[in-house]
Amino acid sequence: MPxxxxxxxxxxxxxxxxxxxxxxxxxxxxxxLILVLFNLIADPSFFAITLDQxxxxxxxxxxxxxxxxxxxxxxxxxxxxxxxxxxxxxGQDISVGSAIAIAGSVVLRVLCGTxxxxxxxxxxxxxxxxxxxxxxxxxxxxxxxxxxxxxxxPMVATLILFTAGRxxxxxxxxxxxxxxxxxxxxxxxxxxxxxxxxxxxxxxxxCMLVIALVLKFTNLGLYAQSVGINAEAxxxxxxxxxxxxxxxxxxxxxxxAVAGFIKVSRFSTLNYSVIAKDIEMDAILAVALGGNALxxxxxxxxxxxxxxxxxxxxxxxxxxxxxxSSALPAYKAIVVIVLVVLSAxxxxxxxxxxxxxxxxxxxxxEAN
Amino acid sequence: xxxxxKARKNLSDTNLLLAxxxxxxxxxxxxxVLFLGSGxxxxxxxxxILNENAALIILSCGMSLVMIxxxxxxxxxxxxxxxxxxxxxxxxxxxxxxxxxxxLALFIGLMFGLVxxxxxxxxxxxxxxxxxxxxxxxxxxxxxVNATQFNVEHEAFKALKATRITVPGMGSVNKLGxxxxxxxxxxxxxxxxxxxxxxxxxxxxxxxxxxxxxxGNNQSAxxxxxxxxxxxxxxxxxxxxxxxxxxxxxxxxxxxxxxxHASGAEMNAIASSIIGGTMLTGGVGNIIGTFFGVLxxxxxxxxxSSLGLDEAWWTNITVAAxxxxxxxxxxxxxxxxxxxxx
Numbered sequence: 163m164p165x166x167x168x169x170x171x172x173x174x175x176x177x178x179x180x181x182x183x184x185x186x187x188x189x190x191x192x193x194x195l196i197l198v199l200f201n202l203i204a205d206p207s208f209f210a211i212t213l214d215q216x217x218x219x220x221x222x223x224x225x226x227x228x229x230x231x232x233x234x235x236x237x238x239x240x241x242x243x244x245x246x247x248x249x250x251x252x253g254q255d256i257s258v259g260s261a262i263a264i265a266g267s268v269v270l271r272v273l274c275g276t277x278x279x280x281x282x283x284x285x286x287x288x289x290x291x292x293x294x295x296x297x298x299x300x301x302x303x304x305x306x307x308x309x310x311x312x313x314x315x316p317m318v319a320t321l322i323l324f325t326a327g328r329x330x331x332x333x334x335x336x337x338x339x340x341x342x343x344x345x346x347x348x349x350x351x352x353x354x355x356x357x358x359x360x361x362x363x364x365x366x367x368x369c370m371l372v373i374a375l376v377l378k379f380t381n382l383g384l385y386a387q388s389v390g391i392n393a394e395a396x397x398x399x400x401x402x403x404x405x406x407x408x409x410x411x412x413x414x415x416x417x418x419a420v421a422g423f424i425k426v427s428r429f430s431t432l433n434y435s436v437i438a439k440d441i442e443m444d445a446i447l448a449v450a451l452g453g454n455a456l457x458x459x460x461x462x463x464x465x466x467x468x469x470x471x472x473x474x475x476x477x478x479x480x481x482x483x484x485x486x487s488s489a490l491p492a493y494k495a496i497v498v499i500v501l502v503v504l505s506a507x508x509x510x511x512x513x514x515x516x517x518x519x520x521x522x523x524x525x526x527x528e529a530n
Numbered sequence: 531x532x533x534x535x536k537a538r539k540n541l542s543d544t545n546l547l548l549a550x551x552x553x554x555x556x557x558x559x560x561x562x563v564l565f566l567g568s569g570x571x572x573x574x575x576x577x578x579i580l581n582e583n584a585a586l587i588i589l590s591c592g593m594s595l596v597m598i599x600x601x602x603x604x605x606x607x608x609x610x611x612x613x614x615x616x617x618x619x620x621x622x623x624x625x626x627x628x629x630x631x632x633x634l635a636l637f638i639g640l641m642f643g644l645v646x647x648x649x650x651x652x653x654x655x656x657x658x659x660x661x662x663x664x665x666x667x668x669x670x671x672x673x674x675v676n677a678t679q680f681n682v683e684h685e686a687f688k689a690l691k692a693t694r695i696t697v698p699g700m701g702s703v704n705k706l707g708x709x710x711x712x713x714x715x716x717x718x719x720x721x722x723x724x725x726x727x728x729x730x731x732x733x734x735x736x737x738x739x740x741x742x743x744x745x746g747n748n749q750s751a752x753x754x755x756x757x758x759x760x761x762x763x764x765x766x767x768x769x770x771x772x773x774x775x776x777x778x779x780x781x782x783x784x785x786x787x788x789x790x791h792a793s794g795a796e797m798n799a800i801a802s803s804i805i806g807g808t809m810l811t812g813g814v815g816n817i818i819g820t821f822f823g824v825l826x827x828x829x830x831x832x833x834x835s836s837l838g839l840d841e842a843w844w845t846n847i848t849v850a851a852x853x854x855x856x857x858x859x860x861x862x863x864x865x866x867x868x869x870x871x872x
Binding site: 254308312313314315317318319321322323324325326328329330332333337443446447450455456457486488489490491492493494495496498499502503506507508509 | 602649652653654655656658659660662663664665666667669670671673674677789797800801804809810811843844845846847849850851853854857858861862865
């Protein structure tokens, strides 16, 4: 009976394929695969990784793939917090870009004191990082209180910090742009001497590990999803929706602090008006690309993080093909539209219908 | 106090929030007159606020429409920039005329409304993502059309831009002792017409009432026999069209094309709508409120700049504080009102 076994294997394979397509993580993976294929066909040297020497004379890996992994670090870290916020509160935090400006300027303020061109650091770097974490979490808590206690829609509540954030950042440093000349501060955004892989990649991986452990060993993920699906029902089941929503915003604040610290360390300075500009849009896009409903509820953390890398992959690909950086958004928009249209439930159902219509015909043919 | 309570019970959510907005605007303006001297008493100061914000009024009206239906459109600012740049290139480099430039502006706005509206309404994709893509697209297209800023030298357009309509009975005596009549630009007239038309639409036309019904509760609107998808589509279409009109009015005011035009206008429009008492959850809102929202927003900016706090960051911080204040007021008032009902 070779034909029947063949048929069943084909059937299970088809079922497997169908299951795979239905999986949430399929969207970012498919998008990534399309981008990889495109680059393979257009120019395989895209994937070349070489061992070069950087300006300090240390051997470092360079290549487009490393650039993607490196530059997507902040976005991936933000995507973690944004996914939780989206899931629990059914809305997005649009103030992360401004909050990064604040976090960055706090770091500079602590490290430089009142002197804008310090010879030596005024405080240990770890202190600056901790202070920046506390401040960013406070701003996260501010957003969180507006959303959870006052029940203001997240986008509107975070609009406040979105408007004021960069101004507060400028105010923290008296409108000056301090520059840190200390070399060791640059380690966190660039390379640690002797290690050929950019440090932000390690930081991003560490953040992912932490969130994976948190989701595995605490109820945070479950509670956030249940609050997002039905806050009233969760309350009746003994979950405090106000607290859960609040805590997700504080976690996002922590993510912002880490991302801001990396951003400042990359350049050893920051420009309030342009640092992390539009990164909130990219972070929300990462969540959406991960197939998560922006109206809250169930989420898939790996898919969101992968979404962040897809966005960076796309950006780097476009840069490679000499697209002017200011024209970049137009191409990004087209890709986004294609992706969301393909992943829209209505379109997917239509595709599944068509698929079903084709599939039985094939099965009959195979049986004959 | 009992009178206040009675009034509060009789007012609908929309009217209550509208009343708060209007009262706050007048109190703020009165404070400005009292503490900052006669500058704010001159009619021209008020009309200048209108002149500078005619485009924002139109954009905010469109934003209120989609917010009432429960959607959002964050592409309007960049569509404005795209309209400015396209019209500028059309007039100066391609030898176009003013009427065709107006048509071009309307066409761009309409196309954005059409595409975004159909994606949101018929494919049921989240409005935020669709209009975010629209924003990116418009932003990129603006620099693809032309990457640098330039002033338009078209004669007929410059004449139109310089046209000033004097307001009868309003005016002030300047330092030389001459009487200077107050004036408004053409854009203000357009903005006022838009406000009136939309007010009528939302108040007395079936489509306008459908907007509220869909925004208030999708399902019950559907059960009432309202075509929810079509209503949402029309709201976004109208918003796109208004972005086109607003874009041309903005162009008429600045007279140049630049990729950095109207950056952040979408957030200003959202902020104005919120201050005007429109809620992002949908179903609540008023065009007159939005109008006063824009006025409040720009009055506070004027106050900040005339206080001598020149740094741009003070403006942002005050505006943010004001949005915060309004949100908390709205939240508290509405929750107390809902408690009364129970």
